[in-house]
Amino acid sequence: MTDTAQNGTGWVLGVDSGGSGLRVALAPVPTGTESAADALPAEEARADTAVSRTPVRTGADGIDAAHLMEQLVPMACALLGETGGDGHIEAVAIGAAGMATLGDDLRARLPGSLFEAFGVRKLALAADAVTAYAGALGQRPGAVVAAGTGMIALGTEGKRWHRADGWGHLLGDCGGGAWIGRAGLDAALRDFDGRRGGSAALRSGAEEFFDGPVGELPGKLYPRTDRPAVLASFVPEVVRCAEAGDPVAVGILRAAALHIAEAAAAVCPPETECQVALTGGLFGIGDLLLVPLKEELSGQLPRARAVPAEGNPLDGAVVLASALALDALALPDDGRLLHLPEATG
Template identity: 55%
Template sequence: MEQAAGECWVVGVDVGGSGVRVGAALADRPVDPTGTRTVAAAAAARVSASAGGQDARALLDRLLPALDTVVAGLPGGARIGAVAVGATGMALLGRDLAARLPGPLARATGARRLVLAGDAVTAYAGALGTAAGVVVAGGTGLVAIGLRPGGSWCRADGWGQLLGDCGGGAWIGRAGLEAALRAQDGRNGGSPVLLAAAERHYGPVAGLPAALQPRPDRAALLAEFAPAVVAAAEEGCPVAGGLLRRAGEEIA
């Protein structure tokens, strides 16, 4: 049933390492998935070359069109009361996002309230609210966050593709590509199955360093190979199966 015009909506934005999702739901009501308007956008380029961390401009170039699509689909007269953004890397690489997102988001939606948080925090709030517990936010990256009964927070991993995110999509993809390159070299621990999969997906493996190293979105590119690792494990590849077991151990 179409909602009455003039009601207040809340917009949620999920910024991951491989894409952006925007959704809108009526404020002050339990969220009904059938009444939530959502849209997805392409991955935002992730760069960390500056002290400000992630590139807000690259994110806005992808986020604003998706936001416009969601807002345009709301009932006539609907108003946006708040926008909540959960962005990967917000805690450690979010200085540029915090400085440059509020103005454009307010202008695009008319919202007077804006919340910026790490995606682990928004994942926790969505799953458990304010109850004590533990949530693993796993996608391109990976972080675990917990709230103790006494009210104090704790976090594990979420250190990014170079230093951590163990068990996440980019970690699995990178480990699978390493096994592919080991097979190419004839080293122990290699997987011919993953080598063939890598060549199907990326082309000749000799070109992998040049294709991946300069890319600001290389975490997303690495994560693209994770499904190939899963498929290889399902086909009986022992190396791929071992990688997935190790990923499970890291997550646990």
């Protein structure tokens, strides 16, 4: 589709690419004031979301642009078809895990590919932390902590991005799911060795969960290529032990809360009553994590105000695309966390 064929309703396309696959949402271009670029589209206004369970490949050049387009084009065409097929896509925003460090191929090839496929001239390429931010807070200044298997905090006053952690399970992601799971297994092995800080409850839970003595864990974990996910899979057992009153498990969750609050404090814009939104599956743990986290936030960020996240990263991609369509994008373009290629065609 080229721009000469564009007519009918204008649409924006939001894309969320991660380890579990690709999600795509189509929404009409907002009407009215520029503040519409901050708002999530009403569910009834959005076309059905398309989902692929196949993650986009990563190769020597980073995230594979051709593989992303191979999945994205038929998904977008199907969504357009559901609207009657007489509209055109005005802007696209793609949020991808690893965009900042693995996005060179996307930055080089997607502008031309999307213009060729849909006539799109307005494109934003964002790290998944940026789409998480936009989904949670729109374009308002503040800070967002995104925590699942990993953990990253991102904040802005509107001029530049402030990032804390998100360095992966070997170097950081402190307080995230893989970190909690590893801490739980460390406590299990400490009990096995007879060292201080061990937990018999976590050792028993680990032996049941991994079906064998904890002394066999290195052989089961180290050869795995999905170690972060395997470590995070032990989080429910840590939570179960904490609910049962195990002090070591309770301490692990309190330590996670401390790390998360430290990351939020590092990225909150100074001299403001910073809004802090929490997003991601880890916060589904509930009060065992949230109560100490709110205590830590209150102590470290007395000027901060915790607010609920308005939406998820896919919603954030739609917010970015809507802002592009309205020429109202206010979030910082730093070339890596958020990249706005020059118009193609």
